[in-house]
Amino acid sequence: MFKSQTAKIAVVCAVLAAVAIVVPNTNSFLILLATRILAFSILVMSLDILLGYTGLPSLGQAAYLGVGAYATAILASKYQFGFGYDFWLVVVIGVVLAAALAAVFGLLAIRATGVYFLMITLALGQCVWGLAYRWNSLTGGDNGINVRGRPQFFGLDLANEITFFYVVFGFFAASLLVMFVLVRSPFGRSLAGIRERELRMQILGYNTWLHKYIAFIIAGAFGGLSGVLWAHTAGIVSPENVIITTSVDAILMAVLGGAGTLIGGVIGTTIVIGLREYLSTLVPWWQYVLGAVYVLTILYLPSGLMGIPERIRQRGSESGKTKVGKTEDQEKLASAAS
Amino acid sequence: MTTIMNKGMRPLLLGGCIALGLAPLSNASAEELRIGFLAPTTGIFAQIGKDMVNGFQMYLDENKGAFGGADVKFIVEDTVGKPDTAVTKAKKLVLQDKVHMFMGGLLASTGYALAPVSTAEKTVYLSPVAAADDLTQRQLDKYPYFVRTGFSSSQPSHPEGQWACDQGYKTAVTIGADYAFGYEVIGGFQKAFEACGGKVVQKIWPPIGTKDFGPYIPTIKRDADIIFTLMVGPMSLQFPKQLRAAGFNKPVLGGGTSYDEFVLPFMGDEVIGHVSALQYSAALETPKNEAFVKKYREKYGKVPSYYSESNYTTAQMIDEVIKKNNGKFPGAEDFVKQMSAVEIDAVRGPVKLDESRNPVHNIYIKKIEKKKMFGYDKEELWNTVIKTYKNVDQFGQFDKAEFLKQPVYSRDYPPCKYCQ
Numbered sequence: 001m002f003k004s005q006t007a008k009i010a011v012v013c014a015v016l017a018a019v020a021i022v023v024p025n026t027n028s029f030l031i032l033l034a035t036r037i038l039a040f041s042i043l044v045m046s047l048d049i050l051l052g053y054t055g056l057p058s059l060g061q062a063a064y065l066g067v068g069a070y071a072t073a074i075l076a077s078k079y080q081f082g083f084g085y086d087f088w089l090v091v092v093i094g095v096v097l098a099a100a101l102a103a104v105f106g107l108l109a110i111r112a113t114g115v116y117f118l119m120i121t122l123a124l125g126q127c128v129w130g131l132a133y134r135w136n137s138l139t140g141g142d143n144g145i146n147v148r149g150r151p152q153f154f155g156l157d158l159a160n161e162i163t164f165f166y167v168v169f170g171f172f173a174a175s176l177l178v179m180f181v182l183v184r185s186p187f188g189r190s191l192a193g194i195r196e197r198e199l200r201m202q203i204l205g206y207n208t209w210l211h212k213y214i215a216f217i218i219a220g221a222f223g224g225l226s227g228v229l230w231a232h233t234a235g236i237v238s239p240e241n242v243i244i245t246t247s248v249d250a251i252l253m254a255v256l257g258g259a260g261t262l263i264g265g266v267i268g269t270t271i272v273i274g275l276r277e278y279l280s281t282l283v284p285w286w287q288y289v290l291g292a293v294y295v296l297t298i299l300y301l302p303s304g305l306m307g308i309p310e311r312i313r314q315r316g317s318e319s320g321k322t323k324v325g326k327t328e329d330q331e332k333l334a335s336a337a338s
Numbered sequence: 339m340t341t342i343m344n345k346g347m348r349p350l351l352l353g354g355c356i357a358l359g360l361a362p363l364s365n366a367s368a369e370e371l372r373i374g375f376l377a378p379t380t381g382i383f384a385q386i387g388k389d390m391v392n393g394f395q396m397y398l399d400e401n402k403g404a405f406g407g408a409d410v411k412f413i414v415e416d417t418v419g420k421p422d423t424a425v426t427k428a429k430k431l432v433l434q435d436k437v438h439m440f441m442g443g444l445l446a447s448t449g450y451a452l453a454p455v456s457t458a459e460k461t462v463y464l465s466p467v468a469a470a471d472d473l474t475q476r477q478l479d480k481y482p483y484f485v486r487t488g489f490s491s492s493q494p495s496h497p498e499g500q501w502a503c504d505q506g507y508k509t510a511v512t513i514g515a516d517y518a519f520g521y522e523v524i525g526g527f528q529k530a531f532e533a534c535g536g537k538v539v540q541k542i543w544p545p546i547g548t549k550d551f552g553p554y555i556p557t558i559k560r561d562a563d564i565i566f567t568l569m570v571g572p573m574s575l576q577f578p579k580q581l582r583a584a585g586f587n588k589p590v591l592g593g594g595t596s597y598d599e600f601v602l603p604f605m606g607d608e609v610i611g612h613v614s615a616l617q618y619s620a621a622l623e624t625p626k627n628e629a630f631v632k633k634y635r636e637k638y639g640k641v642p643s644y645y646s647e648s649n650y651t652t653a654q655m656i657d658e659v660i661k662k663n664n665g666k667f668p669g670a671e672d673f674v675k676q677m678s679a680v681e682i683d684a685v686r687g688p689v690k691l692d693e694s695r696n697p698v699h700n701i702y703i704k705k706i707e708k709k710k711m712f713g714y715d716k717e718e719l720w721n722t723v724i725k726t727y728k729n730v731d732q733f734g735q736f737d738k739a740e741f742l743k744q745p746v747y748s749r750d751y752p753p754c755k756y757c758q
Contacts, residue, residue: 144451281415
């Protein structure tokens with residue numbers, strides 16, 4: 001197990017390094033796309049903590065992206081705040097506001113599970129959308145807010161797409177690392193335990209409500225970070241960013257790549273944004289490809305694209321008849337942790 | 339199992355191969371004019387997007403794909419109706435395809451999202467449809483590369499309000515989609531109507547996309563002389579039906595999109611007699627328009643809407659500028675300057691731009707009639723022009739300086755003084 005774990009980490013690091021080296025040498029549209037993918041991936045990974053590790057299918061994750069993005073846009077457009085070193089303050093504000101919102105929403109949502117949790121988070125997400133849409137004086141309503149210009153600090157000018165890509169890449173890599181450490185920590189393991197069987201964890205003496213609540217807030221905080229970056233990436237923040245389809249997109253991306261793997265979410269995001277925003281510039285039938293990817297993944301790879309190596313291994317062990325009697329639960333736990 | 343796995347992977351691989359293999363290389367040649375076009379070609383607004391593209395394409399085809407000797411490379415990108423996708427695609431057009439100009443965008447929000455891209459990338463942005471008022475009003479200075487060739491939302495409403503007064507109507511109830519375009523169209527009507535003595539006594543804002551007006555219609559004050567509506571898309575079809583079913587017989591006026599030719603063919607006889615205002619009607623009785631309608635209908639199987647006309651005319655305007663430069667693109671700044679000076683005799687009538695780069699053109703007051711037109715043998719609904727206000731600019735009957743002092747029309751502006 002340990003060996004394959006190290007190998008996996010090595011692969012991820014190698015791919016990230018390759019991305020950091022290759023992307024800036026491609027054309028500027030691809031750099032822009034890569035930046036968008038990285039910024040949105042943080043949201044998808046944050047959702048994965050809930051969906052994949054804790055078993056909480058949140059349908060309102062876009063709300064936290066929205067809080068971070070709107071905070072950035074409002075500070076920038078109304079107060080010209082966040083264009084220098086104070087950008088870091090904006091990051092903190094975005095993260096804290098999103099975490100605070102998650103703390104409030106969590107109180108309401110965490111009591112529910114399964115489809116009820118889904119519906120409560122959906123409703124709460126829609127509240128945020130309603131505010132964004134109707135609070136004209138603050139959010140600009142349907143028109144949204146344009147974020148003009150990007151921050152400059154340490155002699156870095158983020159208006160340069162390559163510099164900005166590296167900054168977003170840095171945030172992305174740091175988020176990935178923090179979340180990875182989190183899910184492998186005892187806290188992360190107990191989240192997986194809650195996902196598998198909450199009652200058992202309660203009997204073992206865990207305060208499962210508190211665990212879920214904290215996970216919810218952490219996910220919200222990362223959502224806020226994603227939002228701050230998104231506002232500067234897209235240059236516009238509008239109710240479209242907090243609308244239900246954005247939340248659904250995030251879920252689809254996480255599931256497509258493989259929930260409970262973190263990296264799966266990144267792969268899912270890459271595929272969906274890649275198809276939607278790159279393939280669509282090449283062929284008019286990109287939607288069929290996207291649809292086919294969704295359907296086929298759900299039919300044949302219920303554990304997402306990240307399940308492919310696992311399936312190959314399974315087939316190998318099946319044919320060699322060396323499969324040892326692991327219970328399904330153990331297996332899931334193991335794959336969740338890896 | 340292997341086959342199943344392969345099946346699952348195949349589209350992915352295919353997609354990947356296409357993505358990698360077909361990466362377009364932009365090779366710039368002097369005689370090529372690259373125009374990027376942003377329209378929703380998928381999603382709920384896909385049909386309108388198609389009308390937009392068709393209008394432009396038709397002019398291009400008529401001119402054998404060239405403007406003033408320059409071959410036009412016309413690149414259509416899908417915005418999916420989302421502002422931030424529109425921004426990404428606009429950047430793609432500018433950065434990867436190196437377009438000389440990009441145009442399009444449907445919703446007001448898309449217009450507001452795209453205009454800053456033009457400023458940041460120093461690339462011309464033409465807006466044939468996105469009508470957001472402020473782009474050519476209070477925020478004009480921020481967007482030096484922006485030219486509007488369609489209309490600003492409230493532009494047709496100003497004459498329409500005046501027209502309502504002229505008919506002797508005293509009181510009105512407004513009911514309109516709850517978003518920026520709705521505020522601006524209704525705000526313009528209210529300002530004009532109240533300036534000539536009318537009173538708006540009630541304003542109702544159903545959310546955009548409302549399909550059941552059951553909760554709203556009974557609240558309409560029945561003693562008002564007229565109803566002014568602003569609907570978009572499917573809302574346009576549903577509202578008149580339910581209004582008629584509720585036994586409402588007062589005159590109905592509307593913003594252009596409530597009855598434009600995009601929705602008109604799908605409407606029933608209940609809309610006969612309804613009045614709207616816009617810079618274009620397919621029933622405009624000029625030889626130019628008759629030829630346009632016939633040709634468009636033959637080519638695309640439907641009557642052109644203002645979405646088509648506006649893009650056709652925009653193509654004509656670009657052509658005009660490029661011709662003057664003997665097939666060369668004069669650079670963004672000069673292009674904007676020359677574009678602002680263009681005066682053409684378009685399908686919709688004479689068009690020129692004011693100093694804020696917004697069109698000055700005729701506004702037609704149109705009444706829906708069922709009749710035969712242009713030699714078609716079936717009785718159809720047409721937006722018959724009953725009055726023409728000539729050469730109307732975006733400020734209409736109001737003084738520009740004073741107009742710009744007031745805030746942009748919104749849900750709360752103008753305030754409803756006569757509402758109880």
